[in-house]
Amino acid sequence: MKRVLVVDDNEANLYLLRQVLQSNGYAVDEARHGLEALAHAQTSRPALLITDLLMPEMDGYTLLRQWKTDPALKHIPSIVYTATYTDSDDQRLALQLGADAFIVKPMEADAFVAVVNQVIEKAKNGSLPATAPGNEPLEETQVAYNATLVRKLEKRSLEMRTLTRNLHASKARFKALAENSMDMILEADPILHRILWVNRAACEGFGLSLEAFVNADSKRFYDQSDPRLATLIAERDATGRTRGEVTAIRANGAHFPVEISSVVYSTPEHQQIANITLRDLSAQKQAQATLLQSQADAATLQAAMDAHALLSMTDAEGVITYVNDGLCATSGYRRDELIGKTHLVLRSDQHDATEYRALWRTVQAGQMWKGEWCNRTREGALFWVETTVVPFATTQGPPDKYVTIQTDITERKLAERQRGELEAQLRETQKLQAVGTLASGIAHDFNNIVAAILGFSTLMREEIAPDGPAAEYLGQIQKAGRRAREVVQRIVSFSRPQSTALADIAVQDAVHETLAIAQATLPTTIAFKTHLPNQPVLVRADNTQLQQVLLNIYTNAWHAAPAKSARIDTRLEICNFASTDTAKPPNLAPGPFAHLWISDNGCGMSEAVRQRIFDPFFTTKPVGQGTGLGLSAVRSIVVAHHGAITVESQPDVGTTFHLYFPLVDQSDFHQPVARKPEITPPLTGSPHVLLVDDDSPITLLLEAILARAGFRVTPFTDPALALAALQKCPKDFDLLLTDFNMPGMSGLELARQVQSIRADLPIAIVSGHISSELIQQAHTLRIEALLHKERVSEDLVLRLSQLLQTSET
Template identity: 35%
Template sequence: MKRSRSLLRIFLWNAVIAVLVALVAAGMLTNLTLRSVEKNLPNTLLEQLHDVARIIEDLADVVSAAELTRAVPSSENLKRLRGEVDAANNAVVRLRNTYVFDNLIQASAIHAVVAPALADARVWLSEGVSGYGPESETTIGVVLLRISKAFHKARALNHASEEKAQAILNEQRTRLDRFLFSVNLLFSLAVVITFAMVFLLVFQHILQRRENEARAERRRAEQSLRESEHKFKTLFNNAGDGIAIHDLEGRFLEVNQVLCDRLGYSKEELLRLGLMGIDASEGSVLLPEWVDELTHKGSAFVETIHAVRDGSRIPVEVNSRMVDFGGERAILSMVRDITERKHAEGALRESEATLKSIFRVAPIGIGLLTDGILKQVNDRLCRMVCYSRQELVGGSARMLYLDQEEFERAGKEEHAQIRHWGTGTVETLWKRGDGAVIDVLLSSTPIDPTDLAAGVTFTALDISERKRAEAALSESQARFRELAELLPETIFEMDADGRLTFVNRNAYDHFGYSKEEIERGVNGYMMISPEDRPKAAENARRVMAGERIGLNEYKALRKDGCTFPVIIHSSAKLDDGKPSGIRGIIIDITETKKLEAQLRQAQKMEALGTLAGGIAHDFNNILAAILGYTEMALTDVSRNNPAGHYLEQVLKACHRAKELVRQILATSRLRKPQERARTQIAPIVKEALKLLRASLPATIEIRSNIETQTGGAMVDPTEVHQVVVNLCTNAFHAMEERGGVLEVSLAEVTIDEEADASPAGLRSGNYLRLTVGDTGHGIDPAIRERIFDPYFTTKEVGKGSGLGLAAVHGIMKNYGGAVTVDSDPGVGTRFDVYFPSVEVAQREEAPEEKAPPLGKAERILLVDDEDVLVEMGKSVLEHLGYKVRGVTDSVEALELFRAQPDRFDLVITDYTMPRMTGVALAREMMRIRPDIPIVLCTGFSERVTEEAVKEEGIRTLAMKPLEMREIAEVIRGILDEESGP
């Protein structure tokens, strides 16, 4: 049999070799034919086509260089253009010297088109055009036009050449196909014979290999079975819990050593006892329902008691499942000792019982609160608030408070104390079920200090009686003090001779007398200006005579000789029904006089604020388009392109304009200023000086001495920038005609309020002193006290509004600092600004800016009544990877959304739009689809705030103009939150 197989194999291999020889012969014949065809094809055809294509590429490079030179005229770009022209001309010369087959690829026609154009370009770039220099914009434009026309003609001729060459190749391919038909017939026959021979050989080999694999598979199965049995025995005997295998009648088939050790029996003893022998529960563990559950579900769980050999009992939990053991159905049970757990459960029940007893008998209200919901309350709390337990448990704690405002105040204060100290105590007002309001002392502590969400336990004590007693006592003790001292005016009494017998504390501040001087005796008429004393004496006589003279205006006189306007209202003081003096109220009307003078200016300021808000809103829209298109242009411009630098400068200017709009809106009260933060002053001063240096004339020299290691202050950086710019601008105006030196310095100083040289109004401590000095014309002493008044200015019309120094004074007053001035006419002026110093951590280097997060092809509906903003926003969002539908009409957007509410993943809408505002549009869209995320954009927020839009269900409020990164992060944050982790 083996010999016959060998002969068959030899025969088959000989046949295969014969077929292979035939295939080699066919291949050689085919090769000879292909070589013959190749000789008939012009060897230079493809090379010449390639050379012509390179000429076209060189012309394209010349056109690109000419366009770049016209866009960015420079010697470097012009030099590059000339080099490209020379390179293209040399390539044309080489083509003319080497081409053949003129009528085939029309190389001579291309030469006739390109060569004159390049020759003209070389002459024009060397000598210029019609009187214009070679570097002029006209010459570059003429060169670009000439080369562009030649380029388009040459490209058309090249296309015709390629088509002609393709026709020649197609003709050669047809001849080759005819020959290959006969070869393929021979080759197909050889392939069929070869496959038949190979099939027979492979079939024989497969039969032999299958036989070998079957023998190897049997050996592997036997080895795997042995290993599986070994692993099972290892796991069975070394498990942490007891394991037993028994039949449905409870006879043990196998047990592990852990179960034997736990029960105190040997393996043989346990196998004899069976499951019923160790079960110490009241009922049999093999209950019918347990067996039924195990049979139908395949697993069952039960807690029972096992008997130990020494007579003790242990609680266990048994987890059983059906298994195949030795070819028969059996039960595998995992037995776990739960003695320790049972002890812990008992201790827990005992502890809970103790706490419940304390909870019931406590003399104060006690409750448990989780997520604002009352979970438990004791009887004392129910009686205190006049609610039943059923009404309180499961309800919101809000029902106990007087109103929502009190509920939020108490909660915030209490939670702040818990986070800081671990417990919180606050006095608040509760409203009982019968409508009465009570004062409550509320103390709370978290159940789990590490997890406040787990809930808090609170105690409540009714302190209404104590509060009423304290209030009554305070009222009785402070009634006269409140009447005399609470008023911001001066209250006085004087006898018939004019001697003051009583004044309140305000008199000391208003008139400059000390308490001791008043007590020693001061005549009230001496506090009236001499020209008004006769009038005051006459009015006093009339009042003591019983007349009612009403309010009278006088000039009051301070101890230091200064006067100020007052109104006095007085009446007679009676003793036993007889007039013995006068008592009355003195009202300082200095501020009233100032307010009357400033009322018209305030009205102008209000109009200015309204105008500024409107202008800023429109400017925001313009700025948004510039900012968006600039950012997009930067993404398409390489770093080596000079245009990228210009675009970056545009972007910086946009950021400054954006900050300017923010300041305008803050000034016009249409937008809240930034919150104060610990900020280093030195970098802000340097930045402001950098901006001012470019705007000041060369006749003004700037000298700066900024200590970079100074501390910081609690400030708004924009307001600090405003202080520096206003003071420097004021100095510039003082030196505008003759020039001079502007000196700016920043240093740390320590103020001692006891020292004579300390600035007025500053407390002792550390300050940052910003000094701005000039060598201008100085300030006249007659007007020095008025320079900080709003709208006061000595400048000509168009030179200033008089708000600069007033703004500086107001900012520093809000910061608790001061601004002082020292000026000599004809010498110069120096302003010192004092910022209260605070410690500020050194600023870390800003992390490298990352690319904005990209979209995942989500669909966005963009609504804005400005066409340019819709177009720009659509381009930006599509650049970020979103699919965008832009609409300029809010009503149209609503109809589009109503037709297909599930078409969009997010909506971005402007706030101010005709026909329907952004908030109204959002409200209607959420009625159609409540879960649609909406972003509201606005340039100012006088009528709309972050809190207001979130109450409407809008996800966030975005302030225009938005940078690409800002809108990308806002959108990505909302969509990622929607999709979940």
Template identity: 30%
Template sequence: MGISLSGITHAGQNLRKPVLLTLLGVCIEIEVVIASFILSEVWREWGRGLFGSTKIYHQWHQGNSLLGLFGSLILVLGVTSFSRKLRISRAALNWVYVAGGFLIILKSFDVVNTVFVDYMDRLFESYPDMDSFINNLLILCGCLTVLVGLMWAMYDISRLNITLSEQNAQLDREMQERSDTESRLSVQEKRLSSILQALPSPVFLLNIDGFILAHNKFFALLWGRGEENLVGLHLRQVLPEALFERGKSFSMRVFERNAPENYVVNISNRTYEINTYPTMDEEGNVPSITVLALDITDKLRGEEERRLLQEAVNSAAESIIIVDETGLIEYVNPAFEEQSGYSRKEVQGQLYNLMHSEALDEALIQEIKDTLEQGKSWRGRLISQKKDGALMYETATISPITNQDGVIKHYVSVKRNITRELQLEQQLQQAQKLEALGTMAGGITHNLNNVLAIILGRSELGAQMLEAENPARENFEIIMRTAARSSDMIKRLLTFSRKQAGGMKPVEVAPLIREQLSLMRNYLPSNITILEAILLDKEIIIADAVELQQAFVNLINNANYAMQPEGGELEIGLDKVCIDNELLATTGMLSPGDYVRLRVRDTGCGMDSDTQMRMFDPFFTTKAADEGTGLGLPMVHGSVLRAGGQIQVESAPGKGTEISLYLPAAEETARGIEEASLEMPVSGRGITVMVVDDMADFSDLLTMNLEYFGFEVCSFSDPEEAMAFFSDNPDMVKVAVLDYMMPGMNGKDLGAALKNIRPGLPLVLLSGYACGITNENARDFGFSAMFDKPVEISTLARMLASLVSQS
């Protein structure tokens, strides 16, 4: 209501002037009517007697008419203005105009009439009487017209009052709504201002001319303006010039395209992403833009850390597997693909246990589940199965991954393939066993060889002293063969337990294998079918021919045993292979290069994994006690290793066995096959031999046998006595035979002492112990030759005669 009263007061002030004009016009008209009436009555009563003449009367009447015209004009102006101020309807306003027009016409006619009368007086010198009826009629019409217009106006005013009341009420409502809207807008403005100030990132509004319309405190702080109000400043006054020019180009594109833009800038060693958005009005125009600067330094650093983590995971040598809480695989790294043979697509969405080997027992699986359900990490060894079915031994760490609420949502498994390490560990254990066996063998074989040497030497001497037809000679030969087999057994024991190589020479593999296979055909039973696949002819390897031949025989014997009693197929293969990358064989790693591969495959019973793990252990055998010694495969293993090769075993129960020997192929320049020399009769006449051995029986045996071949022998059991004798007679001795293992001074040291006295003295070393000296490296220690005990006297005699003749 306060608003409507204010409006009425204001309206009253505006109506004051029209009302005054109207009252003034009414007063003039009343005065004119009264004056006209008085003049008419006076003229009627007194006529010219009072006025003196008609002319004076008409002049007075004319002046009164002019005054009436002036009053009517003022009255019409006041009424018209008053009607307009009241904002009456157009129809009522037209009636006011018509009434005012009649009044003015009436007054004008009255003036014309007085002028006409005055004109007629001047023209005819007479004054016609004015028509009072017409004047009165006109006055009546004018008044009626004004009365109708005023009544209409009053009626319209009453309606206007009603309408004005309604409009005032509507105006009150609109003003109240406007007030409420302004209040809401004020609250929203404060809320938006609070939100703007609460934003942790710099934000500001900019018009198209580049002036700042609004901003938050962080925008001012970013540019070192503290709490300063930057509204109204041009953006160029706030930003560095280079940054302003760059931002200007992006901002203009936002205004032109009505689409967001963003770019990255560096400010004070921090990286910001500038996001510019158009701010549209109701008509779809873009009067301003909103600019938000997001500090993405930590985000970029986090992305870089995640990238490095991803690269680390992808580059890790360990298999990394992430599964969800149901056990479905979500992620595997490249190491998993390489080691397992499965691709990422093949395992994603599959259960994690797809790689579990049947070798895992239920107790271990349950242990893993119980540990993980407690929120702890499980660590241990697992046996996994590759895509090709091969087993893989791994050390695994499986850990639960929880969300923010502590609920387990994922599991991560980090596994390292230790198959090669286990094989290397087994090889180390094998080597340690061999070393222990060698130590043990070295401690007993010396005495055994000495005993066998006496048995063999006495038997050989006895056989030579008998006639060929003498029946007792056969007994000596049996003793000799038995001693030779025993000696061979001891040599085999020493061979695979030695760390150094034996008689390594260039060997043509194919002729050796063909020859031995030809002999074995007669030995193998008829239920064995031999398949020969020898694809080489003159390929050379560096190996001990005897060891290689014995290794081949051992593999044939084992294959035959595995196929009995049903029999089967025995395939012998010999070919050349080229290995481009490192290959993990059963017994170790094969370096890249060319290899001669000797394969022995049978269709026998095969071997389980436990047997394969122990097949190269000394004295391990699956044969009956009277059928095997457990030294065959260990000897094969040792022979191949000494030749620089490795062994690959593929076997499964009921599927047979295939053993491949990979032996490094030698260069063509190594082709130096020694031709067997024809045996010549031995004669030791004129040759004095010094024999030094602490075992008297063997020394006596050696003396007797060498004397049988014509040698003159000086025998000593004490190295010191031998040294004293040689010092006195250095030129008498042509060649010396020394035992290695002697008390006080071993054969190597005694030989060095003899060489100091006579450097050109030929020396031959005998040993029943693995002393580290072989026939190949004997010259490095000052010896011309080396023989293992027991030795054939004829061979030794031939060597002694040869050395003396060469010297």
């Protein structure tokens, strides 16, 4: 690689020539003046010398003279490259002194390289002119050199004076510019970290005077814990410049963000100076923070609005120009399907045209409209919204846009409807509870009567001939009494609130039990017919709820029945539905079902009524005679049992209800085994019974039954007198038999006081109605014998004998 020696005191020129020559395959050596060049050439011979003319220490002319007089260097070609000596005399003198080419700056790089290549090639070929100093007379050459030098020095002096004036003016302008800059400008020693100068803005920004700044440690003005600072300093050390953001510290210790730009440069005296420009970003950061907060608030507000409100905007004609995500999600429409349309696209059939016109007149008058509105989704479902329409009025006329803010209240409306249904159901339940309470009270009194009828008729049969007419008559009395007892028991069982208890039951049993209640409570003019299979049809159901379903349908059939020849038929069969069976009711799974249908010959119903028959609160009865919840509750019970209910009806012909319940495996059903009659334990002696009942006929009946069985009985109709007798002779009695419901003192209270007198005395309570509360209270008092008063003729002696036997053991 050919080596070129470049001589120039200007660093920029050296850099430029080095880049051009190296990019064209030359190695470059550098010197700042003639003496340095001569010394360098002695140790490293170049293939070419390129020199400027005006330089310190030794100028280019002198260098050329000594170059050509040096035996070791004179054969190396040289080129003069100058911007100072540019006239023809300068060129002639340079060539006389031995230069092989003369180039005036600036010259294009390609042309410059071409000259270099040409000179080297000619030197190699020996085709350069043999020019050497001394060919011209020495005095003439010296005179020419001196004249040229004086001329150039004078020119250079003039240029220097001009440059100095310009420099002073430039410095003044720079100082004025820096001093009046709104940015903070500092100059510092990058090595010693000492502040050399700051402008007015820096003094104001940091809160220090110029005197306090100068020679201060520059590191004290930056937060040294800021990790960005070390990165920026490293970048400046590596490249001489940097830009970024750091945290500065004011004189009062306050931290504030700044944008920093720093460049390191060298002075003519070769001193490195770091120029630092700082821009206070406090206001900008605050604005950015405010903007970010505003954006976050807006996003939060938008999210809140999308989550809780449905927003839309329309123009003056009601054409939608904006909708939010919430409205799209609720309505099911895409944004592009709504924009450009009116709100009529959401119109439901819940409001008539007058309501729409009233709303439009209100907002066109510039008034806000508020209310509840029902819309329809893209799929056709209804949804309710609480709506506020806000008109945006103009100063010159009517509103030119409207904003609609809506809140989806569909769940609330459904909840209100359900609450109404529940309240109505609660009223019905309360009525049923009242009926149950009334039934319990009636049952107690009625069972006293039934107990007297059955008990005395039993005693009478023992007094007469078994084959006479009187015995037959008494048998009929007892049969009627037992029927009355069963009817009362069914009414009490049906009206008593119970939790749902699913069990495998025969549908026929539920029908028979319900018909017994219906025949006892509905008019006798109704003819009940049943067509039930002999083999039990098993379903898994709550027996009480199934009876409620049947009784409700029977009651509705009675209400629709004609005045004469009313008929209600009940039929039962087993059907098996395939998934493709068209006869299968909708939403019913394939499989075997018990099909129970109830038909009447009543007034029937229209198709419109039939379609709404199961809707809550729908009724065709006059106000005050129906709640519209009976058949709604029926359907709910059937569906809860995984079944289905359908209805057929024709006006003036009649109605048929079809009920379907999933069938259970018939093989698991076993007919209940009849219990063997219990044997009454024999009495030891004649046990003495303390008998208490406020009903004299019942007292007489119980006394007679017990006396016939071998008991000694001391009867009382007043609990207080019975208690006094026990207190007087507590060891005389073997057992207490007391009624439960008595005035002044209940049987339970009497039992408590008796136990306080004699804790070991067996106690039995007899009542016309035994509730779950009575059973619990009796258990608490360790009373083990509770007797149904209507069954005393069958159970009294057995139960008291068992009680005495248990107490003895």
